[in-house]
Amino acid sequence: MSSYYTESSELMDLAAKLKGSYPNLIGYVDLDKIFFAFKSSDSQKKIFKYEISGMPSEWASAVKDNSKLYCISFSYDYYTMISEGLLHWTMIDLLYSCDQKMKGGLRKKDVFEHWSILSTLEDLGHSIDWREDNDLPILLGDEFVNFRGEKDEFV
Numbered sequence: 001m002s003s004y005y006t007e008s009s010e011l012m013d014l015a016a017k018l019k020g021s022y023p024n025l026i027g028y029v030d031l032d033k034i035f036f037a038f039k040s041s042d043s044q045k046k047i048f049k050y051e052i053s054g055m056p057s058e059w060a061s062a063v064k065d066n067s068k069l070y071c072i073s074f075s076y077d078y079y080t081m082i083s084e085g086l087l088h089w090t091m092i093d094l095l096y097s098c099d100q101k102m103k104g105g106l107r108k109k110d111v112f113e114h115w116s117i118l119s120t121l122e123d124l125g126h127s128i129d130w131r132e133d134n135d136l137p138i139l140l141g142d143e144f145v146n147f148r149g150e151k152d153e154f155v
Helices: 009-021 058-062 076-081 084-096 115-123
Strands: 003-007 034-041 050-054 070-074
Touching: 003 058, 009 034, 009 070, 009 084, 034 058, 034 076, 050 084, 070 076, 070 084, 084 115
Parallel strands: 034 070
Antiparallel strands: 003 034, 050 070
């Protein structure tokens, strides 16, 4: 199976807006180290939605710039199908997945999810199944969402 990556300015723009709006959560993310792409595959065995991967990975051959250490990719069909709110929350979760040192590693998740994102969603009345919820609040609208801090801040 081979995959095809097409660089996406739409995904990059969304990431930049989210970073500007939520610096306390994802301000450390260096967007210049991320390759944003739409990914298509010649295999239909598994429906692809989105992913983040670090180095080394199959996407690296699609990038001519060797300063990229991460790839955030979406299926274009999924990108156009989901709600704006779900797209925002998915992107912020993917950005937050980048290791704080931005050296190509991924942040570990607490059990299944990132605690600060999941607990914020729970505060807003959404469940652990938020990835299937097309009715999530828009993060770049008039309302600002206050994300919970890291767990050790509350110890």
